[in-house]
Amino acid sequence: MTRFEYNNTVRDLLDDTTDPAFSLPSEDVGNGFGNDADTQSVSSLLAEQLGTVAEGVAQRATATPEALAKLAPCASNVTAQNEDACARTIVERLAPLAYRRPLADGEADELLGLYTAGRKDATFATGVATMIEGLLQSPDFLYRVEWGAPDAERPELRRPTGDEMATRLSYMLWGTMPDDKLRLAAQAGELSTKEGVRAHAERMLDDARSRPVIRFFFDNLLPISSLSDLERSAETFPTFTRAIGALMRQETQRFLEHEIFEGTGTWPSILTAPYSFMNGPLAKFYGISGVTGDEFQRVELDTTQRLGLLTQAGLMAGTTHSNNTNPVVRGSFVLQKLMCTPIPLPTGSILEKVKPPDPYSGATARDRFTQHSKDPVCAGCHQYMDPVGFAFENYDAVGLFRTTENGVTIDPRGTVPETLGDVSGPIDLVQKLADSEEAQSCFAKRWSEFAYGLTLKTGDRCTTEAVTTAFEASGYNVKQLLIELTQTDAFHYLASGEE
Template sequence: MIVASGCTGNVGNAGNAGNVGEPGAEDPTTVDPRACEDGTVHPGRAPLRRLTRFEYNKTVRDLFGDTTEPAFSLPSEDVGNGFGNDADALSVSSLLAEQLSTVAEGVARRATATREALAKLAPCASNVSAESEEACARTIVERIAPLAYRRPLAAGEADELLALYSVGRMDAAFDVGVATMIEGLLQSPDFLYRIEWGTSDPERPELRRPTGDEMATRLSYLFWGTMPDEELRLAAQAGELSTKQGVRAQAERMLEDPRARTTIRFFFDNLLPISNLADLERNAEAFPTFSRAIGALMREETQRFLEHEIFEGTGTWASILTAPYTFMNGPLAAFYGVSGVTGDEFQQVQLDTTQRLGLLTQAGVMAGTTHSNTTNPVVRGSFVLQKLMCEKIPLPTGDILERVKPPDPYTGATARERFSQHSQDPVCVTCHQYMDPVGFTFENYDAVGLFRTTENDVTIDASGSLPGTPGAVSGPTELVKKLAEAEQVHGCFATRWAEYGYGLTLRAEDACTKQAISTAFKASGYNVKQLLIELTQTDAFHYILVAR
């Protein structure tokens, strides 16, 4: 079991928000606001971004209609910024290169497997003759390659791809030649990477502006995780993406498209501990009503709730954290012990707000922050501090690791009794004085997220506190209310979206980007949809800093 605890000295380090529990401590990604309002452009970093597995799957789906999600056979991305799309962590090993070849071969084979499949590439391919083969192959190249490269073809590029067709066609049929061309296309850096050359800014030689096609690509992968659609490509060609107003108009359109909801689901699958709930295992004797099927329903509950609140509800991060309702179907309601809900369709259900309130008290989040059959307040507290407050807590190593192993479940009747050793150890207390009081407030939820008032027949003390805020809290609903009021929590949420949307981990040189997004998020009343729109309005989104 991994327990984020047992550190020594200051918890804060490069890239986080300072020492835990000390809001306002020096932050390497925070600068004097006046430094970012000097009338100049502050673009931050724009690293070269490789397609992630999520993006690869969506792109080949839109290119070829391939819904097999082939990229999930590739190695998982390094966590990096927490979303698997951190450009600085997306290296290419020899193994990955080999597997990218295998995946490309499979996509190409499926795209050319039948006459109907070939016809989707170009109508001429459905009834090609010996005389028309090469012309039809060129038609396919000229249609598919600009979509795959997300820009018009440069001189000679079509001929290079046709040369691959000719090699594959030698001693084989037309479909093999086309498949060979597609294999090469999918292994090209122009497909696998979002390459940006930009256009020069005469007044600022150190800056470049993304071209129309590059801006269309930035937008499409931010909102949809895939290549631009026809409307976005036409807007790029018409020069409509050269202004912030034009970009905003497309961003607003794209956010209302159903494809944006898939991306938002992906974001929360990575921010929250819910993606593996369908694989969660618990002791059947201790938790007889829990199953993997229930775990899958828990995940769907959270995602349905988020989607509704963001798109149909109040739509603020605070309302998500404190909403008095959730979504359940019959089987999940029975698990919760909620009456009056039947059938497989999810429906809105009002909560007993003395027991649950908002996102964090949902069973899936509580079960996902529990790694065994007994709860661990350290893990739950660490999740809140690191994921929702952007506090960095290093994992224990060496001798400290031995001292912070989870206590034996028989060393105390309640988790508070078992984990009290952390507050007594002068080394461990450095971090645990912040994590444990947060985690203890969630002890009313057992290892599968069901509400309880006792553990081993002992009344649970769910009191605690939140770092950086005055006063104690008496339980989980009071804690989430404090979280919803904490500016640090809102700033952290904006940072998480910026890191996902820009495909990086914010560093010192991105300080003005972070400030611009946080300021805009606050001005919107912490509206989530508006936050996503504002991600497209920053200097970081509209400029490229030329490397020196």
């Protein structure tokens, strides 16, 4: 379970809204979303802190009579005669929710043993807290355990059980434990067919609980999660503040949610939308008049300067790591994240040669970085990255549009070998990305990796092709892509030898 999923789960299980998992060590990036099962491990530090977090959650869940009453009505007024029975009631309600399955024989008694140990020479609340603390450290809570069951038609294959499928669906689309409808569907056998799974996936995507997962996905795909911590020279960029950085992130999130859930909902339309969302302070930063107040509202763009997601100030600022733009970083982001074009990191003797160009070695970034990449050893990768980055040079280090740098006219033209071809500038680039088969299939691949919690490799070609074909058939609709991800064999079967 990732930190994002842990926070959501304890919120829904115990009404704990403190986001306690953010105190845990960060996950290994792996597939880019921190949920690649092949790269995650439990260090001694993580194990220790999981205990500390569980203790805090348990104490908050039992701190007052009102909190105890949320666990079970009997807990608000226990007596010596009924407290053991009430403890069992709490266990039998909480544990199946926490484990996302019915309890096996003896499991309730084991948890009650923790209650008894904690209750000794203490209070009922302390006993319940001890039980909850143990529950939250159980592998059945921390891991999404799947044993599966033999497929009725092909017994050599194993499929997730109803409860396991409910868990797959819920964590993929809501990032939390299954709700009552999913649990009832699992018990009724509704999740044993692709049609049944599709019906619930559609229901879940129409629910507001799907929106945090959309935000989480894009927060990790795009360079926007740290915009509120972005630092820039106040002398060079007097209108930029960390508060503006936070508003940039909100702009991107609000835009994406609107386009996916209320707009045309396609990836090409996201890349080329002629509008965005801003409030008064952010519009003032952009230099756009007529927008007032703190509420975000739709704003039509000057499409000669901005078009779609990638030209938003947050994306341009987030791909800049200093007060000077870096076309290599911007180009690498587009190619690797949005086109799935691998760019190997320099190593060994090549790494020793990699040095940022002198910021005074040329008036524009093109001057500085063209000289930087003339080395034939470096040119093999830079011939792909640099032209994409040069196309975005019309945006400065805080994402504001400009036509000159240091008094010299910016030339945003370039040619990207074997991919996008000639581009005349940022508007042309995003339009070609929107028409690019590589960009569409890469977007589907990124969602597949997030949804399945893995890094897709060559052997996963069947899954990749099935998802990409379905995505294309839907007109590249994002919501439809998520539904199709629940229809693949990879989602409906356990991998060979997997338990």
